[in-house]
Amino acid sequence: MRFDLEIKCKKIVGGRAKGKLLLSKKPINFLGMVNTKSGEITSSNNGFEKxxxxxxxLVFxxxxGSSVGAYTIYSLKSNNVAPNGIICTNIVDITTASGCAISNIPLAFIDNQSCGDLVNCIKILGNDKESEIILDTEEEKIIID
Amino acid sequence: MDKIILYCAINKTKMHLTREEEKGLSGEYGEATSTAYRILVAIGEATDAEKLVPIKWAHVSGVNYNTIGDSGLEFLKEISKDGKVKVNTSLNPMGFDRENLPELSPEFIEKQFEIARAYEKIGVIPTFSCIPYEILPIPQEGAQVSFAESSAAVLANSHLNIITNKESALSALASALTGKSPYSDLRIDENRTPMVEVVNEMDLENELDYGLLGYFTGKTIQKSCTGICNISENTDMWNLKSLAAGIGTSGSCGMFQPKKPSKFIEKVNYGKREMNETRDELNTSEDGQLITFGSPQLGIEEMSKIQTLMEGKKFTKPCKIFCPKSVFCKAKQYGIIDSLQRSGVEFVSDACTCLTPLINKKNYDSIITNSVKASYYMKTSNKVSVSLKSLKSIIKGYTV
Structure with a gap:
């Protein structure tokens, strides 16, 4: 049986984006951990190096770290290596909010419970490395199809 | 196809925008204004603000080329194409003195000047200072402002009777371009009453002691406002600046209130052990090659205090004092500059010990300072060790 799963979210920066899920269970310091030319997360303690x-x-x-990290997000976007969308699961910090705002990257907030639902559903659906999700912050929903 | 909908238990109330604000957001007043509103709306939604409120003054950070880099410069150039500030806007320090160029690469210097020009183009007053409250007139009590410099934000809320959140470079810039800020956190009266307090058990003898207490407080207290018990409300400005800078450096707390201990709220004690642990964390060297004063930058009172304590003696190590250009000019008129230069002091205006590229691992292994803020940033960003000492002990130990 095929079904659509929809998780409600809170819009922080409006837009619609599609992409594979990249989940980090730990916070990210954009200023120190991200290569703005390649888009790689360069830290080794984050569980998804390389x-x-x-x-x-990006779900994290x-x-x-420094609020200058907002410019790192802007730089990722200028270099065409930014995430298509971002979802925060603990708090929406001022760095991520302002970084996404100046870079026009859709940003949403969900709570930890919903994040668990999202990860579990992708696992149930099969290949979690390949599953794409749609983040539609204007409609305040995340769709897994 | 079936659809399963999962609901999220979060506050989804939207921030209200007036028609004018909606127009600004939609681009009717230009791209820079639209970007600024996008930033404010994103931060407003993130902090559950119900509306935007007018502000009287913005103080913008994000000026050092070595911190904001090429991406920050590109962003500011875009903003400066059609952006103009709507309220008085002052500017944090940059990396070096505009009138006394250091031996940095011409490319670095040019990019630093490009950043300065972008800010000036949008109408920012080129104060290059982290103590704007000692340069510009302070608005009336209770006025809303938007300060990105953390030490100035804490001092504004706690001592200057004006109101700000602990803003970021971008939120303060957005507020400068719109004259608005999200009504959240410390901007709301009920959040300005401490629900937790630090109980000081130590005799605070000097500005370094106040800085250590501040650093401990910022690191320990996770709330936006804290009480601090057993400190004098009438202590001098250097002590207050050190306390505020310490709080601003180590956490997210944006306000302190000197008070008597209360039976009914959560307490954290600050005694000998806490003070020693804080000092051990920040004091990373026994000695240093350079003495620095100024993080936050020194005002006229502090420069005068150093002059008095020096009594014509000379420093036995190189000594840099960081201060705003306007304070330098005033101190020059009073004869303070000439007197301290005879004592071996070199003055650096427009910059601050914290985050300056003038002091780095290539030219110094360690420095001596009385500033916990300088110590933190020297260690974490510039990779330079710090010997923390009070002003009096520096003058006692390093003059003849």
Whole structure:
């Protein structure tokens, strides 16, 4: 049986984006951990080293560190290696909010419970590395099809 | 096809925008204004603000080329194409003194000047200072402002009787371009009453002691507003600046209130052990090659205090004092500059010990300072070790 799963979210920056899920269970320091030319997460303690942000829907708790990290997000976008969309699961920090706002990257907030639902559903649906999700912050929903 | 909908238990109330604000957001007043409103709306939604409120003054950070880099510069150039500030806007320090160029690469210097020009083009007053409250007139009590410099934000809320959240470079810039800020957190009266307090058990003898207490407070207290018990409300400005800078450096707390201990709220004690642990974290060297004063930058009172304590003696190590250009000019008129230069002091205007590219691992292994803020940023960003000492002990130990 095929079904659509829809998870409601809160819009922080409006837009619609599609991409594979990239999940980080730990906060990200954009200023120190991200290569703005390649889009790679360069930290080794984040559980997804060698992963690339480009074209993904990044799901992570929140960013930490200097608010200058907002310019890192802007730089990722200028270099065409930014995630297509971002979802925060703990708090929407000012760095991620302002970084996405100046870069026109759709940004949403969901709580931890919904994040667990999202991850479980993708697992149930099969190949979680290949599943694409749609983040539609204007409609305040995340769609897994 | 079936559809399963999962609902999320979060506050989804939208921030209200007036018609004028909606027009600004939609681009009717230009791209820079639209970008600024996008930033404010995103931050407003993130902080559950119900509306935007007018502000009287913005103080913008994000000026150092070595921190904001090429992406920050590109963004500011875009903003400066059609952006203009709507309220008085002052500017944080840059990396070096505009009138006394250092030996940095011509490319670095040019990019730093490009950043400065972009800010000036949008109408920002080129104060290059982290103590704008000692340069520009302070608005009336209770006025809303938007300060991105953390030490100035904490001091504004706690001592200057004006109101700000602990803003970021971009939120303060957006507020400068629109004259608005999201009504959230410390901008709301009921959030300005401490629900937690730090109980000081130590005799605070000097500005360094106040800085250490501040750093401990910022690191320990996760709330936006804290009480601090057993500190004098009438202590001098250097002590207050150190306390505020310490709080601003180590966490997200944006306001302190000197108070008597209360039976009914959560307490954190600050005694000998806490003070020693804080000092051990920040004091990373026994000695240093350079003495620096100024993070936050020094005002006229502090420069005068150093002059008095020096009594014509000379420093035995190189000594840099960081201060705003306007304070330098005033101190020059009073004879303070000439007197301290005879004592071996070099003055650097427009910059601050914190985050300056003038002090780095290539030219210094370690420095001596009385500033916990300088110590934190020297260690984490510039990779330079710091010997933390009070002003009096620096003058006692390093003059003849």
């Amino acid at each position: 992963q690339n942000l480009k074209g993904k829907i 708790p929140n960013s930490i």
